[in-house]
Amino acid sequence: MIIQALGGCCKKSQTNYENAVKAAAAAGLFTTVEHVTDMEQIMNLGVLATPGIAIDGKVMASGRVSTVAQILEMIEKRRPVAAAARQGCCEDEKCECECDAANPEKQKDCCHDQSETCCGR
Numbered sequence: 713m714i715i716q717a718l719g720g721c722c723k724k725s726q727t728n729y730e731n732a733v734k735a736a737a738a739a740g741l742f743t744t745v746e747h748v749t750d751m752e753q754i755m756n757l758g759v760l761a762t763p764g765i766a767i768d769g770k771v772m773a774s775g776r777v778s779t780v781a782q783i784l785e786m787i788e789k790r791r792p793v794a795a796a797a798r799q800g801c802c803e804d805e806k807c808e809c810e811c812d813a814a815n816p817e818k819q820k821d822c823c824h825d826q827s828e829t830c831c832g833r
Contacts, residue, residue, distance in 0.1 A: 714743065714744045714767070714768055715732050715735075715746070715765065715766075715787070716746045716748045716765070716766040716767070717729035717731075717732045717746070717747050717763065717765060718754045718757065718771075719747075719748075719762035719764065720751070724777050725762060726747075727763075727777050728763035729745070729747040731777070731779060731780045732745050732765060732783055733745050734780045735783035735787060736787070738780065738784060739784055757769070760775075761774050761775030763777055770790065772789075773786070
């Protein structure tokens with residue numbers, strides 16, 4: 713799962729990013745939280761008003777600062793989608809990237825910090 717906090721370097725956008733980082737940690741995710749400040753990239757997502765939040769490329773909020781609780785709700789809505797995208801990642805208890813599903817710490821490093829674990833275990 714990739715969480716993007718959308719917006720420039722204003723205080724509201726910075727707060728939005730910080731809330732996204734806190735929400736990802738509270739959800740127990742091994743994920744990437746990006747602070748996207750490039751307006752062209754933000755507009756390509758269809759966002760015309762910042763700050764905003766996108767999860768895996770889907771805009772979840774725009775034009776307002778989202779609270780940690782709101783971002784946690786967004787994460788929960790997107791978890792089933794992220795889990796479905798992960799299916800087929802593993803065969804015979806090993807991820808395609810050859811990390812061991814029985815060793816979550818090794819798997820976390822190997823699977824490029826994807827949400828939870830690459831294999832969803």
